[in-house]
Amino acid sequence: MKHTDHRSVGALIAVDSAKLQASLIDAFEAAGIPTPLQADDDASLRAALASANLDLIVVSSVLKGSYVAPMITEIRRGALGPHPFPIVIALVDAGDLATLREVSNCGPDDVVAQSSEPQDLLDRINVFLAGNRRPLVVNDGYAGPERRGEDRK
Numbered sequence: 001m002k003h004t005d006h007r008s009v010g011a012l013i014a015v016d017s018a019k020l021q022a023s024l025i026d027a028f029e030a031a032g033i034p035t036p037l038q039a040d041d042d043a044s045l046r047a048a049l050a051s052a053n054l055d056l057i058v059v060s061s062v063l064k065g066s067y068v069a070p071m072i073t074e075i076r077r078g079a080l081g082p083h084p085f086p087i088v089i090a091l092v093d094a095g096d097l098a099t100l101r102e103v104s105n106c107g108p109d110d111v112v113a114q115s116s117e118p119q120d121l122l123d124r125i126n127v128f129l130a131g132n133r134r135p136l137v138v139n140d141g142y143a144g145p146e147r148r149g150e151d152r153k
Contacts, residue, residue, distance in 0.1 A: 005032070006031055006032040006129065007033075008055075009034070010037075010052060010053055010054045011028060011037070011056040012038070012045075012049070012052065012054050012056070013028070013037070013058050014040070015063070016041065017060075021040070024121070025038075027118040027119055027121070031122055033056070036056075037052055037054075041063050041064045041066065042063055045059065045071065046080070049075060050081060052081075052082075054081065055087060056086060056087045056089075057075075057088045057089070058125070059072070059088065059090055059091065060090075060092075061090055069090060069103045072106035072107050073106045075107075076138070077143055084143065087125070087129070088108040088110075089108060090108040090111045091113075092113065092114060094115045107143050107144025107145070109128055109145050110124055134146050
């Protein structure tokens with residue numbers, strides 16, 4: 001997907017920090033992305049994912065104590081939502097390397113430290129919206145962007 005006019009981007013922000021959510025909404029609106037859907041727990045996230053045609057999803061790996069990153073796998077496998085390959089940016093705690101690796105294996109396009117500034121996150125999102133996205137792969141154990149180097153393909 002290549003967008004230069006972000007008004008057509010269907011977006012979802014799923015974080016349980018009101019401050020982070022407000023900052024992301026402000027950053028999205030400044031970039032011309034219309035007011036995104038919002039979710040702050042696993043039930044509202046699942047409902048939004050199931051019913052909305054989304055191009056961009058920014059989701060924390062944990063919402064109100066529930067680990068929701070496996071929903072990314074459900075999206076990628078076509079079991080949740082209308083299409084399996086929206087842009088997915090997963091937010092994780094900065095120092096939690098085990099969670100970072102586990103979330104990465106769920107198939108998001110990018111994994112970002114939750115302590116990042118909203119503008120930094122928006123800059124990374126704009127790379128994807130501009131069409132600079134890794135090829136997507138689906139196999140028995142993984143669905144998401146290609147992460148193997150040329151020597152492993």
